[in-house]
Amino acid sequence: MIVLPDADGLRRAAELLRAGSVVAFPTETVYGLGADAFSEAAVAEIYRLKNRPSWNPLIVHVADVPAARKLAASWPAVADELAARFWPGPLTLVVRRADHVPEVGAKTGGTIAIRIPAHEVALKLLEAAGIPLAAPSANKSESISPTTASHVMRSLPDVPLVLDGGPASWGIESTVVDVTGAVPRLLRPGALPLRDIRDVTGKLQLPDDVADGSARPSPGMSKRHYAPRARLVLTPEISDVPDNAGVLTYVDRPGAEVLSADPREYAADLYAALHRLDDRGVATIIVQAPPETEEWLAVRDRLSRAAAS
Numbered sequence: 001m002i003v004l005p006d007a008d009g010l011r012r013a014a015e016l017l018r019a020g021s022v023v024a025f026p027t028e029t030v031y032g033l034g035a036d037a038f039s040e041a042a043v044a045e046i047y048r049l050k051n052r053p054s055w056n057p058l059i060v061h062v063a064d065v066p067a068a069r070k071l072a073a074s075w076p077a078v079a080d081e082l083a084a085r086f087w088p089g090p091l092t093l094v095v096r097r098a099d100h101v102p103e104v105g106a107k108t109g110g111t112i113a114i115r116i117p118a119h120e121v122a123l124k125l126l127e128a129a130g131i132p133l134a135a136p137s138a139n140k141s142e143s144i145s146p147t148t149a150s151h152v153m154r155s156l157p158d159v160p161l162v163l164d165g166g167p168a169s170w171g172i173e174s175t176v177v178d179v180t181g182a183v184p185r186l187l188r189p190g191a192l193p194l195r196d197i198r199d200v201t202g203k204l205q206l207p208d209d210v211a212d213g214s215a216r217p218s219p220g221m222s223k224r225h226y227a228p229r230a231r232l233v234l235t236p237e238i239s240d241v242p243d244n245a246g247v248l249t250y251v252d253r254p255g256a257e258v259l260s261a262d263p264r265e266y267a268a269d270l271y272a273a274l275h276r277l278d279d280r281g282v283a284t285i286i287v288q289a290p291p292e293t294e295e296w297l298a299v300r301d302r303l304s305r306a307a308a309s
């Protein structure tokens with residue numbers, strides 16, 4: 001059921017969470033499927049509903065930095081600096097997990113991923129529930145992330161409650177950075193641009209598949225994720241378009257879904273556009289490949305995974 005995030009809606013959502021159930025809620029990145037991070041059963045329900053592979057760990061959402069530090073065994077200076085600059089916001093930090101904190105879903109070798117979401121409703125919910133919330137995107141595993149409450153309902157009709165906070169402003173998942181080593185390491189490109197992170201950290205280690213700037217995972221490694229129902233084809237040049245295909249581009253083209261040529265605006269609309277194309281029932285979505293620059297890294301990462309079969 002979709003519920004307005006007024007006092008009554010927030011109270012009901014917090015009660016469900018404290019009782020070990022799941023609730024979908026808006027964040028600035030995408031909608032999350034939240035559960036008590038300390039409850040093994042509640043976390044298991046996230047995996048069951050999403051059909052999420054058991055090896056894929058969850059991000060824990062908290063309301064403030066002291067709550068984040070409580071989950072961590074150690075809190076490096078660079079975590080403090082990144083948190084001060086970007087939290088609340090679309091940056092997830094991977095730190096060493098405190099001994100008293102249980103594994104949140106998948107085994108992670110003693111680390112935990114944490115962020116403070118920059119969304120009034122998410123923050124109010126965290127405050128009302130009074131517990132850290134494990135929350136991946138509120139959709140079936142591998143499919144397109146939800147940027148509206150109705151996307152959540154379509155993908156996960158069994159979720160007992162979805163707080164409706166309107167469309168997500170960033171529309172793409174958080175940037176994940178591991179700060180457990182000597183040099184911060186990018187684990188997943190996302191909403192927060194890398195240049196903003198480097199402004200704080202100086203160095204940032206990139207995974208091999210993005211280090212060359214192509215963000216094209218080698219075929220064997222590329223995991224299908226963020227994928228529409230239709231087959232997605234990425235191409236530098238769009239020429240012939242079959243009748244049962246839809247087109248997604250960032251330059252004017254009749255009949256196409258035309259998104260902004262600005263990477264942040266493009267990312268904000270990307271998942272909604274893929275949902276719309278799926279709703280049209282097209283067999284194939286032909287996507288004009290975005291520029292091979294770092295600002296487009298997160299978008300290219302999502303598109304290349306959506307295109308992987």
Ligand code: AMP
Pocket residue numbers: 056057058059094108111112113135136137173176187188
């Ligand atoms: P999602 O919530 O589905 O958007 O994805 C969460 C992302 O965070 C995935 O890429 C996870 O692999 C990553 N993640 C969560 N916890 C950890 C952790 N402890 N160490 C490394 N990556 C993590």
Ligand code: MG
Pocket residue numbers: 136137145
């Ligand atoms: Mg997801």
